[in-house]
Amino acid sequence: MSRLISTLWAPDGLFAGWPPAVLDPAGPYAGSIAVLTWVLFAIALLVLAVVGTALWIALWGKQRTRQRLGGSRLIWIAGIAFPVVVLTLLLVYGLRLTSSLSAGTGPRTDLRIRVTGEMWWWRVAYLDAEGRVVSWDANELHIPVGRTVELELESADVIHSFWVPRLSGKTDMIPGRRNLIKIQADAPGVYAGQCAEYCGGPHALMGFVVIAQPPADFARFMRAASHPAAPPPSPGRQLFETAGCAACHRIAGTPANGMEGPDLTLLGRRRTLGAGILPNNHGTLMGWIGDSQAIKPGNRMPPFSMLSSAELDALATYLEQRK
Amino acid sequence: MTSETGFDPNLYDRFPTSGPRPENELEELERIWRPPSGWGRLGIINNNYIGIWYIGTAFLFFLLAGILALVMRVQLALPLQGVLSEHQYAEFFTMHGTVMMFLFAVPMMEALGVLLLPQMLAARDLPFPRLSAYAFWAYFAGGLSFFASIFVGLAPTGGWFMYPPLTSSVYSPGINADFWLLGIGFIEISAIAGAIEIIVGVLRTRAPGMTLDRMPIFAWGMLVFAGMVVIAFPAVILCTLLLELERALNWPFFDPTRGGDPLLWQHLFWFFGHPEVYIIFLPAAALVSSMIPALARTRLVGHNLVVIAFLATAFISFGVWAHHMFATGMPLLSIGFFSAASMAVSVPAGIQVFAWIATFAAGTPKFNVPTLFVLGGLVTFVIGGLTGVMVAMVPFDWQAHDTYFIVAHLHYVLIGGSVFPLFAAFYYWTPMTSARPLSERLGKWVFWLMFAGMQVAFMPMHLSGLMGMPRRVFTYLPGRELTATNLISTVGAYLLAAGVALFLFDLARSFRFRMEGNAGNVYGGGTLEWLPTGSYSSRSIPLVRGRQPLWQDPALADDVRDGRYFLPRSATGFRETIITSPLRAEPEYLEIMPGPSGWPFSAAIFTALFFMLMTVQAYGVALVCGAIAIGCVLRWLWDTDRPVAPEEVDAGGGIMLPTYVTGPRSHGWWAVVILLVVIGMIFLMTVFSLVYLFGIHPRFWAPVPPLGWLAPILIFNAGGAMLVLTARRLLCRGTTLWTPPTLMLLGTPMLALALALDFWSWRSAGFDPQLTAQAAVVHAFMAQQAMLCAVSLLMAFYIAARASRGMLTAPRSNSFDIATIFIVYTAAQGCAAALIVRALPTAM
């Protein structure tokens, strides 16, 4: 793992943990939960204060006050009536909020993306109005700012859970089922996401990013993504199609059509490698292809240590240009 | 006064009796209850010894699982540490959770029940002392060999709730997951045995006069605990069974491509898993409620409300299982129902917390070590309870679920609600079994280290979770500011560990096991466990006239020691205790108890071997061990159910009690009825699985075999049951010789025949359990029925064997009754299963 330390994600402010993501919402779905969280914290502190005061008096209070507490009246007032009132209010609030946040309610959206959890990465499919796949991507979701996007969450193998704390709560991806979730970002930016349900192996290193763009930029991205240009012949391309990469990876417009692993048609655009854990640049790309097992042990991509550094360089160059 | 058994309560006025007791009575009692020495200790049948061993073993598992946690904290202290590989880390967190839940918390509660209950109820022992020994040894052997799997890299890696499909044979090849499924399934059986023992013990072996309203609060807690175990554990037994069937035989219960559903596991598991939390918390809360009156030197304020809180928790906790599944996309309305129940379940906790505070206010608390642990536990538990209310709010749970916020929440609840109370209990009750109490001076260090360590370790985890750290990650990336909170957590974990280490040091220094000549009632408790005792428990069994008998009658201890109450001697020359009625605790009869025996020990060892060899797929040897285990059980039963010569004896004060009772009043009848509740719950959970899978994937469901098959299946089952019932009636009429056992031997195979027909009907209709979940569930029903039939047959042969040796008492025999109940139940379940699996697809 020592090699890991030198290669993995260097801090660049993109994934800053502070302020805590849950309390730093970037859209309405996470926003109302953040408000709820503050309300819950306030109530919890209030109740803790009540309990603490009662306990303090019970232990160190004046004899008369203590005796007044020392009967079942205290239980009825502080242990039954008080919680019942607070909990009733909370229940009503919670039920209302749950219902307003649920994917099944509210206006339908015209923008749908299907995200499939795989061991240990995310398959992304942009859908048209009829539910057909317009373009494939992986480990990165582009969404337009200010618009609600509906996600279809599925799983290809075991249970995963889709979570972008700054945009919404999490929803499980369960084999044999399709769950819906709505997300929306109100400001352009890159939002970190993470698998939240233990899915074996390198579950800890199964991240992704959501990129919220102004509508014009998003439209441009969708145009480019749905009509990728066929790459010209190059040493890198030839290597890609002969060294084994094409068995698992697809690049639109080429014979490389493997669907086992992430689609690489748009790899050059991605911010990250290895499902949200490495910055995407020439060097990391070479390192990942050469021996991804040293970076993300247990992932499904075999090491390509037989390739020379010149070959890795050519492959990385070819892939970088896939935008 | 009214009576439930016809006992005249005015007879109670005879106690305490006056006049000296004969000299040799006490020596006789000591002789009868003297435990064997040397290797014979393995055959000790006595709750005082078994209880201490049980507690020691559970504590050992607490230490082992704690060490795993410490290693994990080193791995997480900084980002990208290489102390553990991801696979090892998965083994560690799976074992930590599993061992803490299944090998420490639940067994520890049962162990305390085994040690304390007979003392508090002033019974000589629990009603089935050999079952206690069996449950302990099974747990001891099974638990240790399960834990050993981590040393050879075979420990399970699926997390303590083992969600499929990650734990299916596709994604978890190798026998790691099988260790979990078979190991835990096996330990559950031991837990259920303990629960049956505790229910019958609390309801039937209380000292005379200890009516329900005078029952010690700990006994209430244990009664509710055991009731919950009986209802909840069948669900986990069933889901481990189903997953093991899926792994071993490819029956697709959880595979959506063949009509199964991974969420079925989650429903079954959490139907057990959430009550499990309260199963751990309630006995600990009951310990607190029993200690606080002594620590604050006053009665428990709101005793009745606390009893209500126990009962309410027991019920409502079964309605909250799906709050572990809010993120799975359940229907909105269902989510609402579970959210409401999750709110409701926090009210009983509030009742208890304020009952404790009110009791402290009413009394004069002294800040000794048990008090500190009780207070520390209270504060910690309240914080955990409040974060619990937070996650019961569905939208917040969508954020907090499966993050370190939950890790923090559950450790606050379990350490505050269970571990700190346990340590208070260790300090409080050690003087009862040790020549010296634990040190007050060191104890304060222990407390402050543990309390501070707990807060430092787990408080920052709330923040880690809100910052986006999911649980069960073997590492995290740098640059996300998770390092600070994690490093602090690690420091806290080692503070906590330092406290535990200091406790161990004190334990080694001060604890010296003694039955007699122990340090005694250091904290001035008022309940019966503080009576002077020997290995026979108290010399005589007192008449209980209040909730704190020792406070109400200062002379009680001396009178009991001088034999002025019930049973001041062995009335029959055997070990015995008084069986009383469930509500009013009126004396009903004397139970003759079995003495030391090696058979429960060997039965437990071979049962453990059976399960372990099954896991490593040495099926042949495993079956041999299983057969030997059954042989040992039958051999131990052989000694039981033997009436003694005097049919009635003087149980003290001239009150005559019978020495052999059959029918619904007997303790054996009660135990078998509770056992059938367990089996019935497994059956009901299977019915739930059937309905659930049908609802999820109806398109996978095929038409059932022709309904005409039902006629012979039902007739054979009913016929078998009728024959067995007739056999019992004949026995009651005094028919001796061979007729009743022969009828039983004839009737029981008819059930097996009915099962064979059922099986044939499905096979001939082309149902293959590997093809669809429907066929798999149908076969799961039949597999259960096959097991019941096998046990029924075994019982019928056992009865015949007893009859052949002239050991079948007539006109009534407990052994015969129990076999009859079991066989008739088997027939009924056979009919019900055959009907239900056909009715559902047909009706739709």
Next chain:
Amino acid sequence: MRSWGLFLGGLLVWAAQFLLLYAIGSILLTSLPARLLAGLITIVAIGADVWLILAARARLRTGRDRLDRWMAALALTIAALSLVAVTWQGLPALLA
């Protein structure tokens, strides 16, 4: 059995209501019939609790001995608390 029935009555009512609501929520999902049915069951459960409260109060007066009255007193409190729980349990039908 009868004494246990009254003693635990409030909790049994809650359990029965919860099981029915769970079945309704699972079978009819989030629909209007589900809400109506859930509401109806809640009203029945509230009625059952009120009946239990009256029965327990009567028992409290007529109880033959200390234990009888003790069980009646607990039954009364349990039924009263059950009234709260049952009402909460019905709220999602209105609000969710």
